Amino acid sequence: MKAILLYYLELSLINVPFSLLMGWLAGDQFLKGFSLSFLTGGMLLAVYFFETNQQAKYFFYFNKGLSKPVLWLAVIVLNALLIFTLYTAFHGN
Amino acid sequence: METDELEVSGITKMFRHRSVLSDVYMKCRTTEVTGILGRNGSGKSTLLQIIFGTVPADEKRVLINGKMISKPYVGGNSLAYLPQNGFLPNYIRVKNIVKIFIADKARRQNVMDDEVVSRHLNNPITALSGGERRSLEVLLIINLPVKFVLLDEPFSGIEPLYKEKIGTLIQAGKKEKGFLITDHDYRCIINNSSQLYLLDQGVLRKIHNHQTELEAFNYVPKGTFTGGKGTPAEHIPFDTDRQTLKDLDMVENFHEGALFRLFDISGTPGPRQKLAEIFKSPLRDIQALEARRDAIKYIHEQGINPGIEKKQIVAIEYYLDSNIGLFNRNPFISIVQRLKYYFSPSSEYYTVETGIRNIIRFLKHMESLVPKLHAVGTTFYLTELSYKIQDTLSQDGIREVLDKEESFSLIGKMDHLFRKSPHLKILLNIYYELDVLEAIGKTANHHGFTYPVYLRSEEAIVQIQGLFHPLVKEAVPNNFSLQSNNSLCFLTGANMSGKSTFLKSFGIAVYLAHLGFPVPAATMNTTVFHGLRTTINLSDNITLGYSHFYSEVMRIKEIAYSIRKNQKMIVVLDELFKGTNVKDAAEVSLMVTKVLSKVPQSLFIVSTHHVEISEKLKDLPNICFKHFAYRVENDMPAYTYKILDGVSNDRAGLLILKKEGIMELLSLAASSHNPQT
Numbered sequence: 001m002k003a004i005l006l007y008y009l010e011l012s013l014i015n016v017p018f019s020l021l022m023g024w025l026a027g028d029q030f031l032k033g034f035s036l037s038f039l040t041g042g043m044l045l046a047v048y049f050f051e052t053n054q055q056a057k058y059f060f061y062f063n064k065g066l067s068k069p070v071l072w073l074a075v076i077v078l079n080a081l082l083i084f085t086l087y088t089a090f091h092g093n
Numbered sequence: 094m095e096t097d098e099l100e101v102s103g104i105t106k107m108f109r110h111r112s113v114l115s116d117v118y119m120k121c122r123t124t125e126v127t128g129i130l131g132r133n134g135s136g137k138s139t140l141l142q143i144i145f146g147t148v149p150a151d152e153k154r155v156l157i158n159g160k161m162i163s164k165p166y167v168g169g170n171s172l173a174y175l176p177q178n179g180f181l182p183n184y185i186r187v188k189n190i191v192k193i194f195i196a197d198k199a200r201r202q203n204v205m206d207d208e209v210v211s212r213h214l215n216n217p218i219t220a221l222s223g224g225e226r227r228s229l230e231v232l233l234i235i236n237l238p239v240k241f242v243l244l245d246e247p248f249s250g251i252e253p254l255y256k257e258k259i260g261t262l263i264q265a266g267k268k269e270k271g272f273l274i275t276d277h278d279y280r281c282i283i284n285n286s287s288q289l290y291l292l293d294q295g296v297l298r299k300i301h302n303h304q305t306e307l308e309a310f311n312y313v314p315k316g317t318f319t320g321g322k323g324t325p326a327e328h329i330p331f332d333t334d335r336q337t338l339k340d341l342d343m344v345e346n347f348h349e350g351a352l353f354r355l356f357d358i359s360g361t362p363g364p365r366q367k368l369a370e371i372f373k374s375p376l377r378d379i380q381a382l383e384a385r386r387d388a389i390k391y392i393h394e395q396g397i398n399p400g401i402e403k404k405q406i407v408a409i410e411y412y413l414d415s416n417i418g419l420f421n422r423n424p425f426i427s428i429v430q431r432l433k434y435y436f437s438p439s440s441e442y443y444t445v446e447t448g449i450r451n452i453i454r455f456l457k458h459m460e461s462l463v464p465k466l467h468a469v470g471t472t473f474y475l476t477e478l479s480y481k482i483q484d485t486l487s488q489d490g491i492r493e494v495l496d497k498e499e500s501f502s503l504i505g506k507m508d509h510l511f512r513k514s515p516h517l518k519i520l521l522n523i524y525y526e527l528d529v530l531e532a533i534g535k536t537a538n539h540h541g542f543t544y545p546v547y548l549r550s551e552e553a554i555v556q557i558q559g560l561f562h563p564l565v566k567e568a569v570p571n572n573f574s575l576q577s578n579n580s581l582c583f584l585t586g587a588n589m590s591g592k593s594t595f596l597k598s599f600g601i602a603v604y605l606a607h608l609g610f611p612v613p614a615a616t617m618n619t620t621v622f623h624g625l626r627t628t629i630n631l632s633d634n635i636t637l638g639y640s641h642f643y644s645e646v647m648r649i650k651e652i653a654y655s656i657r658k659n660q661k662m663i664v665v666l667d668e669l670f671k672g673t674n675v676k677d678a679a680e681v682s683l684m685v686t687k688v689l690s691k692v693p694q695s696l697f698i699v700s701t702h703h704v705e706i707s708e709k710l711k712d713l714p715n716i717c718f719k720h721f722a723y724r725v726e727n728d729m730p731a732y733t734y735k736i737l738d739g740v741s742n743d744r745a746g747l748l749i750l751k752k753e754g755i756m757e758l759l760s761l762a763a764s765s766h767n768p769q770t
Contacts, residue, residue: 002192
């Protein structure tokens with residue numbers, strides 16, 4: 001689990017700033033813009049950057065028995081959980 | 094103790110129509126270290142990653158204890174893999190990496206207690222040196238709860254101290270695990286492995302005796318193990334000078350030398366420059382000389398022809414040397430440029446397009462040469478060239494060009510690739526070299542040259558049968574030998590009897606032998622010398638203010654220095670001290686010859702007309718006397734150009750003058766200016 005969190009953290013280093021930018025561009029719809037990007041474009045961009053620039057780093061996770069689909073699935077689930085939490089916190093009522 | 098077994102079989106992998114791995118089979122047990130050797134691009138990393146399960150193969154069977162596993166890495170309890178490049182996250186502390194990576198507490202503590210790791214626990218991974226980082230990576234991989242560990246280049250680019258440490262970790266780890274390791278540092282692999290494989294041309298061969306088999310498969314140069322040398326020999330220059338090159342008709346500028354022109358049959362600037370480069374760099378390293386000689390012989394005997402039309406090479410060179418600005422890489426702009434060229438042709442577009450089209454053909458041709466140069470029975474030298482071609486062709490960009498069809502839309506991209514990257518220049522350089530080697534073989538065959546045999550003897554030996562001058566038509570061959578106990582040849586003979594031509598032939602044979610080239614003789618056995626000096630056509634030097642005699646004195650002084658410096662020299666002196674009076678010349682020649690005859694390890698030929706000094710040299714050891722025969726037929730001199738034993742007292746000067754009618758001419762000249770007549 002710690003390894004999955006580490007991968008999630010590494011992707012978030014790109015996903016979060018990018019999605020914040022998207023949220024800012026969305027103006028009043030900040031949370032919507034941020035969430036949409038965080039779950040789609042920002043995440044894909046982060047995966048793309050990791051794939052192209054940090055290819056060897058995947059072996060850290062492979063050696064822990066984690067395959068790419070498992071890692072990506074975990075990231076999608078964690079992202080969804082985070083967005084769900086954010087929506088609950090800001091629009092829960 | 095029960096051991097686990099990893100068995101891989103039938104691994105086949107094609108990559109862009111090229112077979113990377115072909116039906117690979119191997120077996121490894123725990124407590125064993127299996128070393129896999131192979132050149133760059135031979136597929137070692139691909140093989141390890143296929144076994145690990147992260148790279149797909151066309152076909153494969155990976156069995157652990159007889160049970161087939163398609164992706165052994167999944168689950169994390171069968172195999173661990175150390176990739177070539179660092180795989181640890183950069184921005185977290187070492188102790189956190191260890192905590193995340195090693196689940197078992199005892200093993201984790203074991204890693205943290207390591208001398209290097211304990212020093213850096215609170216540092217990020219970027220604070221570690223290359224060696225520290227690699228040893229941490231190996232330590233982490235070895236401590237994973239797996240049965241087999243695959244290490245891809247664990248020793249590369251790190252200092253010997255860490256190589257030793259990694260070796261110790263592997264030896265300690267093999268008590269409970271099996272290891273598959275690969276690296277370019279073959280000595281580390283050999284030292285640490287219990288069994289060896291060589292991956293070559295996609296085939297994995299088991300190596301039973303690395304000392305003979307690795308040399309036989311041209312993985313290491315001949316003599317690396319069997320010759321008792323620790324490392325492949327360096328290319329040490331053979332010492333010579335301008336005067337020697339001038340004497341041997343190679344002259345200062347090689348493009349004008351008669352001997353250079355003999356081998357320069359390619360007719361294009363690239364190979365000519367390469368030939369000049371080789372011609373200027375004689376060697377004294379026996380392995381390098383044998384390697385070049387064998388490569389020339391192999392190319393000639395096997396009829397390997399670099400086989401590209403001259404005009405293609407000229408078009409490529411013209412394009413690469415042109416000052417045309419680089420085309421835009423955008424495919425759309427490339428299409429527009431092509432359309433524009435269709436309606437309004439320009440020389441610039443034509444040059445670029447023709448150049449690129451020829452380069453693509455050239456690249457395809459170079460690819461087709463690889464198997465020919467790598468065939469069974471080839472030499473290490475050619476195998477090296479084939480590896481170089483293969484490596485360069487697999488570089489980014491070049492590979493894509495080979496795999497795609499020619500397209501107008503790619504012209505800008507290719508223009509950038511060909512004119513900016515060094516790969517094309519590397520390939521052209523290899524082509525030039527092959528072209529030169531082929532030309533040398535052809536020339537040698539045409540002129541009846543032979544391949545020299547290099548003797549591995551401490552003694553200085555030169556034995557030549559049928560020596561001739563390559564630039565003399567219908568030259569008379571001669572047998573000649575010199576060696577340490579017979580180190581100075583005192584050569585005499587009448588004028589025009591062939592002394593100087595013989596001395597030049599000898600110098601040329603020695604020089605060519607030290608280039609690894611065929612020599613103008615029927616057979617030649619020689620030890621490798623450190624240098625060659627000849628004094629055949631020495632003139633005065635007005636610039637330095639030297640008279641002819643003083644030039645000769647300075648030349649002898651320079652030769653003395655070079656003998657002192659190089660020890661094992663060949664020195665050829667033709668008609669010493671012509672620039673002084675006969676008595677003086679005889680005395681000085683005698684003195685110099687006596688001293689030279691005492692120099693050990695070097696060989697000398699001294700030719701002279703001062704036959705009288707031979708009497709005073711007769712009792713000295715190490716001197717042999719040779720002469721060129723001469724006889725008078727119909728009152729005219731007749732020469733055999735054959736070298737014989739003994740001293741010649743023949744004098745042909747007067748007869749030659751008579752033959753040429755000099756005396757009559759002078760008499761006529763004198764009478765025409767005499768007022769009394």
